[in-house]
Amino acid sequence: MLKKSAKNHSKEKFFTLSEFRHKAGIPLVLAKKLISIREVESTKNEEGITVVAESEVMRFIKLMEKPWIKSYYFFRALGPGFITGASDDDPSGIGTYSSVGAKFGLGIIWMAAWLLPMMMAIQEVCARIGIVTNHGLAGVLQRHYKKKIVASIVVMLIIANVVNIGADLGAMAASLQMLTNINFYLAAILFAVLSIVLEIFIGYYIYVKILKWLAFSVLAYVVAGIIIDPEWREIFHFTIIPRFTFSQEYIFAIIAVFGTSITPYLFFWQTSGEVEENKFKKKMQKLMHKKLRINNHNRINKMRSDVGTGMILANVVFFFIVLTTAQVLFKNGVTNIESAHQAAEALRPFAGDHAYLLFAFGIIGTGLLAVPILAGSGAYALAEVMKWREGLDNKFSHAKGFYLVIIFSILVGLSLNFFNINPITALYYAAFLNGIISLPLLIAIMVVGNDKKIMGRETNPGWVKFFGWLAIIFITSAIMAGGILYFVK
Secondary structure (H helix, E strand, C coil): CCCCCCCCCCCCCEEEHHHHHHHHCCCHHHHHHHHHCCCCCCEECCCCCEEEEHHHHHHHHHHCCCHHHHHHHHHHHCCHHHHHHHHCCCHHHHHHHHHHHHHHHHHHCHHHHHCHHHHHHHHHHHHHHHHHHCCCHHHHHHCCCCHHHHHHHHHHHHHHHHHHHHHHHHHHHHHHHHHHCCCHHHHHHHHHHHHHHHHHHCCHHHHHHHHHHHHHHHHHHHHHHHHCCCCHHHHHHHHHCCCCCCCHHHHHHHHHHHHHHCCHHHHHHHHHHHHHHHHHHHHHHHHCCCCCCCCHHHHHHHHHHHHHHHHHHHHHHHHHHHHHHHHHCHHHCCCCCCCHHHHHHHHHHHHHHHHHHHHHHHHHHHHHHHHHHHHHHHHHHHHHHHCCCCCCCCCHHHCHHHHHHHHHHHHHHHHCCCCCCCHHHHHHHHHHHHHHHHHHHHHHHHHHHCCHHHHCCCCCCHHHHHHHHHHHHHHHHHHHHHHHHHHHC
């Protein structure tokens, strides 16, 4: 923690927030965060502008000479966008990326780079909607579309989420079994119970901190990709220049990867996460007896750094998972991978114990991050449709319906592992279904995000419009190509 020792001398020079962040060499979002949490002392000048004394700036600059301290405070400034991005690489996503990497080699790795600006645009629209309207996505959509249509989408979302939860719990249990020889079913139950406890009985502020630290578990796949010493020139070539194979199997994989990367549950979680952030800020300001004044434009600037970091993290991990499985499994003739656990096991004879262990530990960490988010996104959506009280800042007794949806989703997902239902096979089709569901949702989100009656002055900027609609064109083209190939066959 930074020592608070700002001096207040009448002749001392003061710096505005912008001047402070330039002198300190830190992002504006971090400068604002440090002042808001009182890690850097500030005051108001005669015009009511926030300023920082020169002595405080010099003390901070000296402290920030240590890189790890700078990294720590940048991490503290991150919020829902970072968590959303990391949760995109859950065990089910890892299973999907591993499957396409083993089956097509580097043939689909281009999507990691080409989908990134589309993902950033879509998640920014969702975050903007949450910040400006202070309502979750389902609540906003209900005001502009028929309730039956929104309810149908929410039901499909929950079904897909439950299948994802089942696959994630199964992959986590299998990974723990590999590492400790624990009974598979006992491990699955323990992870399910832990996820429920974390989401229901831990306060929002503490819960978000836990999720942020769990988000770093996805970096295990980056390390695993570096360990195998891949052929970077070949990989770079395949990443920059897309290579299409017009076959049913390849088009299906493209839609599944799209549905895994730009997935509906992230839309709902991102929007609701920003609403939760608004609630938390209001609560803190009330406790500190400050006058409530939340600037949406400033919140959006902060959100952009947050969302950008989360989406870059998600796609870097996607890239390294495909890279690892393509270089190790595809090149050694192992082309049929149906789970993240199977991918970890298959890596062992070719890449050694280090890559194997990193894959296994990564599955557990990302699962603990993703399962509560999968359950929570469905609960937010259904609670808004049903007009229930919702939010992780509420106690169980105050939002029973909301929390019961979370419990139901996790327990039903858990049950898939007990009835000889292969959740991974169902998962691949669920990813495909997510890709189909995402199309009408993306159109609705882009329309709402550009509606001045809803968003006021905070409608979508130009780059968001371009890449958001490009995502819609991309998935529409893939679905149409898949349909044509199906009927031709």
